[in-house]
Every structure is written in structure tokens, then in C-alpha cells.
Amino acid sequence: MKSKLKPYIINTVAIIFTYVILILLMQTGIINSYYEGIVISIGINIILATSLNLATGYLGQLALGHAGFMAIGAYASAICTSMMNLPDLLQLIVSILIGGIFAGIFGILIGIPALRLKGDYLAIITLGFGEIIRVVILNMKITGGARGFRGILPLTSFNSVFWITVIIVLIIYTLINSRHGRAIISIREDEIASEAVGINTTYYKIFAFSLAAFFAGIGGGLYAHYYTVLDPASFGFMRSIEILIIVVLGGMGSLTGSIVAAIILTILPQLLLDFSDYRMLIYSILLIIMMIFRPQGLLGKTEFSLTKLFKITPNNKERSE
């Protein structure tokens, strides 16, 4: 029982430590509001990348429309906030949940036709979906069309992003290490074998995919209430690809990989702001180098583990590697 608790204690300490450090750096002004924005972007990108990892890394279904779900979440939550008047934190939580639910519903609607079949239909369908969503938003009145959606209350703060990111990552992590997560992984490994051991693969495919969409919607909601302005152009195909690049770079099937890659790929463009025209070029080169030297991504399918770093006997019940 004791050794079961140890990883929890270590990870809880690590999370609180990170939080306190960041808060201190902000209060002392070492992290100014510009850097704070980067930290918030990192959090949102972690949410987007880990959720896409659930669909692409763990379930094994290539999805090319994650920005579409993000957009649905962003607009739905922004509209929600504009129509309600709750206390700030509660409003943010209600709005992003509604954004997530909308995105999740679209995930189910797309997942049902695309995932009932075996094979890579999802890539094509999500690709089309992402573009359709963008065009629809561009032409709707309630979303502000091409002028964008303005005047969203700035409800997203460092605190809310930090803790929501932590919660989402933890949910995905514990899910993946439960029987339901095993079922999801089995589909990636061999869908026919998965069915042959009694797993309802269609159900788990749709579940994992729509949960990924739900979290992407929440990411979008946080984004909306941080930037306060939404422009349909920022949810295009390239955004989906950027999220995918984070996942591939970090390792398909590694949450810690996605986190590390999200940090790197959020900071890097800021450092290279002068070269912003070449951002996609830099990404591409990075990817090519990666594919040559480390095709499985930074961490492959393994997780970076503090517990292991401190040489604590791993709990056999974990899928520890």
C-alpha cells in the first residue's frame, strides 16, 4: 500500500513545486506579462497535444482536424460567456465545459461514420471537417464572420490554465492506465485481435476520439478567454498540423513527450520571432531531422517518470516502462 502512494506523493509535490516556482517568478517580475502569455500558450498547447495524442498516439487513428474542435470550443464558450453573467471563475468553467461538450458532440458525429469502418478514413474526414468548420464560422453571424469574434471577457488566467492543464493530463494518464485505456491501446496494436478478445472496438474508438475532441474544445475555450478575440483564420489546417507536430515530436503514445514538445515548440517560435516567416520551414526541418534520428519521437511510447528517476521500485501494476 505504501509503495502505491509514493508515486502520487512525488508527482503531487512536483506539480505544486512547478506551480509555486512559476508564481514566484511572476510575482518577482522575472516572468513578465509577455512571458506569462507564453506560459499560458504552453498550457493550452499541452491540452491540445495530449488530447490529440489520445486519438492519434494511443488509439492510433490519424486525426487532422484538431483545430476544428478547438475552434468549436473557442466559439461556443465565447458565445456562452457573452450570454451569461456568472462570477468570473465559475463563468470560465461553465463556458469551457460547454465549449468542450459542443466539440465532443461533433467528435461523436464525425466519429460514428468515420470510425465504424476499419482503416484510415478518419484522416480524410477530419481533414475535411476542419476546413468546413472554419468556413462555416467564417460565414455565420453569431461568430462574427471574417471580422472575428471580439470582446470576450479575459477570464483565462495563469492559475486556471495551469490547473486545468494538470487535471486534463491526469485524466488522460489515469484513463490510459485503466482497463478502458488498455482497450484503446489494443485497437492501435491490432484492431482485429482487440475485437477477438471481446473488446467493442467501435465504442472505444468513438469514445477516445470524442474525448479528445472534448478536451480540444476546452483548450479552445481557454484560448478564447485569454486572447479575447477570435479569428477564424487562426483555426485553419496549419493549426491542426502544428498540434500534430507536437505529438509526433514528443512521441505518439507519450504524454510527457507531448508536454516537453509543447513547451519546446511554443517557446521556439518566440525565440525565432524574426524568422516567423520561416516557422513552418523550421518545423519541417525539425520533423525531418527527427524522422531520421528518432522516428519514434523524443520519448517514443514511454513516459518520463520522476518515480523512476528517484529509483523507487516501480509499481508493477502501472504500465511502467
Add this chain to the structure above:
Amino acid sequence: MALLETKDLGINFGGLRAVGDFNIKIEDNQLIGLIGPNGAGKTTVFNLLTGVYLPTEGSIYLNGENIVGKKPYEIVQKGISRTFQNIRLFKDLSVIDNVKMAFHHKMNYSIGAGILRLPYYWKEEKEIHEKALDLLKLFNMEKLAYATAKNLPYGEQRKLEIARALATNPKLLLLDEPAAGMNPQETNELMKTIHFIRDKFQIAILLIEHDMGLVMGICEKIVVIDYGIIIATGTPEEIKNNKKVIGAYLGE
């Protein structure tokens, strides 16, 4: 009532009648061999029984219930599990995780309980962890529990696939050429293991074997098919002396 009974089961692929007029009866705890030359339709029979293919005609009764049209995973849950001619493991996962997958439908904790790691999650995970180890022990594989499945020697992979199929708790186990690619000594051991499994788990086994000599030793009943049609059914003795069977094998 028989455990499994098929009535005029058949399937066409385009113009090809891969299996036709297939009538078979399997009783509880019976060990039956399904033999026939390459391409005779043996694997197709398995795919029909497990719901991978939808038959073009006929019906399949499991404990009296017609299971035609049920999804493969539903049929597993009703008690038929199988192995594949070309081993299908979860290659990148550990041996024990391969087995744990097959307990999925017997477990009860909800998605929420799994995410929140409620006591029920720990209890069930502990249970299946032990069950999986026990099963691996039966196959002398407990030392390999944390090895990656794809790194196992071929014979061990075959055994793991059988262990995994057993973990689903079947009433009827379908083994598709489990001895393929094994040397004579491994094959011998495997046949003993199969016999042992049948007695230990009290289940019926339908065993496909390309080489008819192998099954003669352990099966009490043998079904021979050729060109998708049953050409003989009987005890090993009867089959050995059946002219049609000899013809099918010599004519191969």
C-alpha cells in the same frame, strides 16, 4: 443440447463457394479436429463462427441461440474465442498486458472509477493481475510476463495467444493451426498442453491442423473438409481408413 451446432452454414466470395452445407455439432468439453488440405476452407469456418464473416446461408447455434449477425466481440463475450493462423498479438505490449486485455469484458469498474482510481479500480486490477499471472504460470511463461510480446520466440508467441484466448473465459476455444512453424518437439508439447487445457478448463476445443497425423493422437472426433465441404466425420480410426480422406490428401 449441443454447445455449438451449425445448420447448412455456407459463404460465397464472389463466385467462389468457400464453405457450404457445413453441419457440425460440438458437445461440451469435446476436443475436435478440423482438418483438410490447404485452402479447404478451415480458417473460413473459424471466421464464420466468430462473426468475422457473415454467412451467406445457414445458422450457428451457441447453446441454442442463433449467433449469426452478432459482432465478433459479442460472440467472444458469449463464449467462443480463438487464435489466428498468423499470430495476432498486441506486439508492442508486455506479455501480461496481452493477457489482461482479454479480461476486459469480465471487469466492471466504470470509466470514471478508472480515472479517479476508486478502490474498486485497485481491487479489480489486482485481481486480474493475479489471474493473468496464474494463467501465464500454466504455460510456464510467468518469467516472461514483462517481456514485450514481439520479442518472444515464435513458440512462446503461439502459447501467449492461446493464453490470451483462454483469458476471455470461453466455452469453446478455436485454435487455428497452433503448431504451424513449430518443430516436432514443440508441437508435441503443444498438443499435450492443448489436452491439458481442455481438462483443466473443462472447455470444448475445435482445433485446425493442416497435418492430419498430429490431431489423430489427441482428438476424439475429427471433421475433414475439402473444397469447403465436409467429406468425412468420425473417430481418428474411422478417418484414417476413409477412402475420400485418403483421396483428398493424396490428391493434394
